[in-house]
Amino acid sequence: MDLTLHVWRQKGPKDTGKLETYKVTGVDSDQSFLEMLDVLNEDLIKANKEPVVFDHDCREGICGMCSQVINGRPHGPHEETTVCQLHMRRFKDGDEIFVEPWRAKAFPIIKDLIVDRSALEKIMQAGGYVSCRTGGTPDANTHPIGKPIADYAMDAAECIGCGACVAGCPNSSAMLYTSAKVAQLAVQPQGKVEAKARVKNMTDAMQAEGFGNCTNHLECQASCPKGISVKFIAKLNREYLKTIAG
Amino acid sequence: MILDGKAPTGPIETAWDRYRFETKLVNPANKRKYKILMVGTGLAGGAGAATLGELGYNVESFCYQDSPRRAHSIAAQGGINAAKNYPNDADSIRRLFYDTVKGGDFRSREADVWRLSQVSNNIIDQCVAQGVPFARDYAGYLDTRSFGGAQVSRTFYARGQTGQQLLLGAYSALSRQIKAGTVKMHTRREMLDLVVVDGVARGITVRNLVTGEVESHWGDAVCLATGGYINVFYLSTNAMGCSVTANWKAVKKGAYFANPCYTQIHPTCIPVAGEYQSKLTLMSESLRNDGRIWVPKKAGDKRPANEIPEDERDYYLETKYPAFGNLVPRDVASRNAKQMTDANRGVGASGLAVYLDYRDAIGRVGENTIKERYGNLFDMYEKITDDNAYKQPMRIYPAPHYCMGGLWVDYNLQSNVPGLFVLGEANFSVHGANRLGASALMQGLSDGYFVIPYTIGGYLQTVIPGEVKTDHPAFKESIAQVEEQSKKLLSINGKRTVLEFHRDLGKILWDNVGMARSKESLNKALQEIPQLREEFWKNVKVTGSGNELNQQLENAGRVADFLEFAEVLTLDALNREESCGGHFRVESQTAEGEAMRDDENFTYAAAWEYKGEGKAPELHKEPLKFENIHLAQRSYK
Numbered sequence: 001m002d003l004t005l006h007v008w009r010q011k012g013p014k015d016t017g018k019l020e021t022y023k024v025t026g027v028d029s030d031q032s033f034l035e036m037l038d039v040l041n042e043d044l045i046k047a048n049k050e051p052v053v054f055d056h057d058c059r060e061g062i063c064g065m066c067s068q069v070i071n072g073r074p075h076g077p078h079e080e081t082t083v084c085q086l087h088m089r090r091f092k093d094g095d096e097i098f099v100e101p102w103r104a105k106a107f108p109i110i111k112d113l114i115v116d117r118s119a120l121e122k123i124m125q126a127g128g129y130v131s132c133r134t135g136g137t138p139d140a141n142t143h144p145i146g147k148p149i150a151d152y153a154m155d156a157a158e159c160i161g162c163g164a165c166v167a168g169c170p171n172s173s174a175m176l177y178t179s180a181k182v183a184q185l186a187v188q189p190q191g192k193v194e195a196k197a198r199v200k201n202m203t204d205a206m207q208a209e210g211f212g213n214c215t216n217h218l219e220c221q222a223s224c225p226k227g228i229s230v231k232f233i234a235k236l237n238r239e240y241l242k243t244i245a246g
Numbered sequence: 247m248i249l250d251g252k253a254p255t256g257p258i259e260t261a262w263d264r265y266r267f268e269t270k271l272v273n274p275a276n277k278r279k280y281k282i283l284m285v286g287t288g289l290a291g292g293a294g295a296a297t298l299g300e301l302g303y304n305v306e307s308f309c310y311q312d313s314p315r316r317a318h319s320i321a322a323q324g325g326i327n328a329a330k331n332y333p334n335d336a337d338s339i340r341r342l343f344y345d346t347v348k349g350g351d352f353r354s355r356e357a358d359v360w361r362l363s364q365v366s367n368n369i370i371d372q373c374v375a376q377g378v379p380f381a382r383d384y385a386g387y388l389d390t391r392s393f394g395g396a397q398v399s400r401t402f403y404a405r406g407q408t409g410q411q412l413l414l415g416a417y418s419a420l421s422r423q424i425k426a427g428t429v430k431m432h433t434r435r436e437m438l439d440l441v442v443v444d445g446v447a448r449g450i451t452v453r454n455l456v457t458g459e460v461e462s463h464w465g466d467a468v469c470l471a472t473g474g475y476i477n478v479f480y481l482s483t484n485a486m487g488c489s490v491t492a493n494w495k496a497v498k499k500g501a502y503f504a505n506p507c508y509t510q511i512h513p514t515c516i517p518v519a520g521e522y523q524s525k526l527t528l529m530s531e532s533l534r535n536d537g538r539i540w541v542p543k544k545a546g547d548k549r550p551a552n553e554i555p556e557d558e559r560d561y562y563l564e565t566k567y568p569a570f571g572n573l574v575p576r577d578v579a580s581r582n583a584k585q586m587t588d589a590n591r592g593v594g595a596s597g598l599a600v601y602l603d604y605r606d607a608i609g610r611v612g613e614n615t616i617k618e619r620y621g622n623l624f625d626m627y628e629k630i631t632d633d634n635a636y637k638q639p640m641r642i643y644p645a646p647h648y649c650m651g652g653l654w655v656d657y658n659l660q661s662n663v664p665g666l667f668v669l670g671e672a673n674f675s676v677h678g679a680n681r682l683g684a685s686a687l688m689q690g691l692s693d694g695y696f697v698i699p700y701t702i703g704g705y706l707q708t709v710i711p712g713e714v715k716t717d718h719p720a721f722k723e724s725i726a727q728v729e730e731q732s733k734k735l736l737s738i739n740g741k742r743t744v745l746e747f748h749r750d751l752g753k754i755l756w757d758n759v760g761m762a763r764s765k766e767s768l769n770k771a772l773q774e775i776p777q778l779r780e781e782f783w784k785n786v787k788v789t790g791s792g793n794e795l796n797q798q799l800e801n802a803g804r805v806a807d808f809l810e811f812a813e814v815l816t817l818d819a820l821n822r823e824e825s826c827g828g829h830f831r832v833e834s835q836t837a838e839g840e841a842m843r844d845d846e847n848f849t850y851a852a853a854w855e856y857k858g859e860g861k862a863p864e865l866h867k868e869p870l871k872f873e874n875i876h877l878a879q880r881s882y883k
Contacts, residue, residue, distance in 0.1 A: 012794075030519040038524055038745070045743050045789050045798065053797050055312065057485040059525045061626065062410055063316040078629075085629050110456055111795045117312055118433070125425040129418035130377045134297040134695050135368070137375035141332060144386025154379040154404060157411060161315055184377065191377045 001027045001093035007052055008100045010109055029089035036088055054113040061085040064160035068113050069100040074164035074223040082225040102163055104172035106210040117163050119209035126205035127198040128181040130190050143189050156184035158226040168223030171212030176220035178206050179236035180228050186239050199239040249868035252656040253357035258874050262361040269704040277302035279711040283465035285437045285492055287314030290670025291471030292416035293694025299428030307429050310436045310487055315417040318485040322409025323530035325401035326687040328366040337398040339363045347875050349395040349575050350678020351827035356874055358675045365696040366688050376415040380404050392535055393683035395575035401684040406530055406622045412687055437492040438728045440499045441720050447665035448714040451724040458793040460728050462721040466709050471669040474649040478808045480752020482646035483528040489804035490811045493653055501661045502853035504654035504674035507819035510828045511761050512647035513579035516630050517599040526645040529623055531683040534572045536607035539563050541600050545590040551639045570882040577680045577828045580644035584761045594641045603639035650677040654853040658701040669693040679827025732792040735802045740785030744801045747782050759816050764832045768820040779809040814854050814863055824848045845877055
């Protein structure tokens with residue numbers, strides 16, 4: 001198939017940036033979206049032009065590195081799919097496709113489609129852990145955890161930290177991201193001990209990094225390539241209220 | 247030179263305990279005086295940096311991604327082994343040790359494998375304490391499943407994302423130490439040189455991938471947890487950024503590369519679909535718990551799977567290996583798949599695939615149970631192939647996945663260069679010539695949480711903290727050397743792209759140094775690799791400059807290193823005139839076509855010393871002794 005791409009090009013953080021138009025021809029429906037961009041880049045290099053830079057690594061939908069807004073949707077049109085797992089069979093001959101970076105105050109653009117997501121790291125560092133030391137832990141079967149709780153924790157833990165929830169949210173909120181970790185740890189006995197301090201510290205960090213608040217648009221859940229549910233945001237709010245209640 | 251692995255002598259059951267008592271310790275108050283550099287943030291590097299920081303050392307950690315959580319350990323699917331014996335099926339540390347040594351085809355160091363088996367149980371305890379959501383049964387206890395090469399159920403798992411969950415556990419521990427200030431994190435940095443002063447590792451030189459700036463860092467010890475080199479094949483299941491570069495730069499500064507020819511071709515990957523393909527995707531080995539592998543009995547049978555009647559299907563693994571069936575180790579499963587496709591009995595459009603069929607399992611336990619066990623894998627398969635594996639069998643084919651070879655290390659995880667330690671997949675130590683499923687995660691976390699924190703102390707207490715810092719001329723030289731290489735790559739301005747060279751190199755290796763290697767094919771590769779390398783340095787085109795984010799330049803450096811390293815890999819394969827594990831020499835096989843070792847001549851680890859451009863590397867040997875397990879022909883029948 002032949003496609004027209006409008007790709008965001010920006011030389012650096014201070015450059016204003018703009019959409020450039022490229023034609024790509026003979027795209028195979030079995031190619032992934034990134035493989036289609038690989039071919040575009042090969043053509044650009046041969047024409048002595050700068051290839052488009054974009055973050056990517058595992059190309060199997062788990063590392064969370066890839067981060068593109070395609071036709072206005074983080075990770076593109078196919079539900080619960082990262083860009084690297086989006087295949088060209090989801091498009092048709094003659095399509096015009098707009099490719100942009102994550103856009104959020106907390107994610108400054110580094111170059112082209114690459115943004116700085118270190119703000120997400122700060123949230124995790126503020127409390128996204130159980131403060132156990134290496135060694136000295138009890139036998140793994142000491143505390144049975146009911147299957148429904150274990151499954152709930154795992155549903156939350158599937159977050160790949162890509163930031164699509166932030167890119168999809170009109171408020172650029174990192175609530176879904178933060179809540180997934182808060183919820184995973186708050187329901188398990190290992191994480192309960194520090195639950196109050198954790199939710200407070202992580203939420204404070206989230207606000208300090210310039211992410212907005214949640215006003216229930218639910219775009220985060222719709223954007224999430226792992227289908228993380230907004231029920232975890234409700235859980236976060238409940239945990240947060242508990243800290244205020246003392 | 248004969249290398250000494252420094253494994254403790256005496257009874258193996260108590261070797262690690264005795265070692266821990268006998269090793270000299272660093273006083274808690276002195277630990278903060280030492281600086282340790284940790285390169286890589288996967289299971290080994292993440293766990294190692296967190297644990298060393300927690301002990302009080304000053305740690306600086308480096309990764310090329312934008313977050314330590316993205317290291318490729320994240321992609322491991324199936325599980326992690328441990329000798330807990332929770333299912334009461336006669337597992338033990340000794341059995342895990344035995345299975346691992348046998349699975350590695352008797353080419354690993356016994357004492358290292360025992361230690362791994364011993365600490366495997368601590369790993370599960372540690373991860374559960376961190377809140378890793380392992381699969382549990384309805385009573386709330388941890389669940390396990392079976393993996394290849396074992397007849398017990400010892401693999402702990404978190405859906406099909408075990409690597410992700412374990413890495414996020416290590417990442418959480420690392421995040422806690424970053425917050426505490428004991429670990430300083432440097433993201434988007436790629437290691438491009440090891441700084442060695444008077445034969446001792448003293449630091450590293452990295453490129454800041456955002457600004458292009460080349461920086462040096464000193465450390466009282468340098469740890470490489472930089473993963474494997476299987477991307478030398480171009481198409482593999484590794485992440486795009488995985489490379490041999492950090493390890494190869496260490497080799498150029500004197501470290502020995504051990505057993506590079508031990509590469510693992512994983513049997514259950516999604517087959518190649520077209521010429522633009524950039525990577526291959528693994529389907530977890532756990533799928534072989536319930537899936538049955540088959541091909542049509544008749545050559546050239548192109549009917550759809552559902553139209554081939556039962557008596558015309560060949561469940562070749564079940565027939566040939568009744569004891570292990572579909573759960574034979576990876577090397578055996580891959581070689582058998584190749585034999586089928588070579589005999590024109592492959593399936594799918596390319597004929598380069600075999601079926602992995604769930605029909606019988608769904609009939610036995612129902613679609614819902616299968617969905618619960620493997621749902622995310624079936625979804626992933628559908629995303630990539632557009633096929634529904636609940637309705638028709640998956641098509642799978644072997645793909646390069648892991649490397650057992652790596653930098654040579656002794657029992658301390660220290661390379662032959664004092665002060666240089668190597669962890670996880672980057673070293674060669676425990677998997678011999680073939681790694682069993684669910685053992686990579688075990689090794690990464692073992693090295694990081696429970697081995698390096700002990701072994702590094704013995705070295706550090708012989709060093710004066712901060713004795714050599716970045717004002718030493720060796721650091722300036724190192725920076726100049728790295729900048730020189732970038733300049734050279736940017737100045738060629740040839741006609742072919744980096745990707746094209748990488749693809750060509752991969753083809754040479756896959757065709758000649760892949761699942762079946764012969765003297766003839768290896769010699770052919772040894773002719774073609776240097777030619778391609780020469781062309782690369784004359785005709786590669788790298789756009790942009792060195793002073794900015796430049797992914798072409800990053801890749802060019804990685805491919806340049808692969809082009810040198812590939813020759814050593816091939817030489818090692820040529821030197822080892824036996825078949826063992828993932829290394830199959832067609833000249834050395836039994837009457838039934840199984841790998842045939844030559845214990846008399848090859849019971850050693852081959853460690854290669856770099857001698858300079860255009861010169862043959864020198865082979866050093868570490869003889870391997872088997873005192874606890876009797877050397878035997880590996881059989882899974």
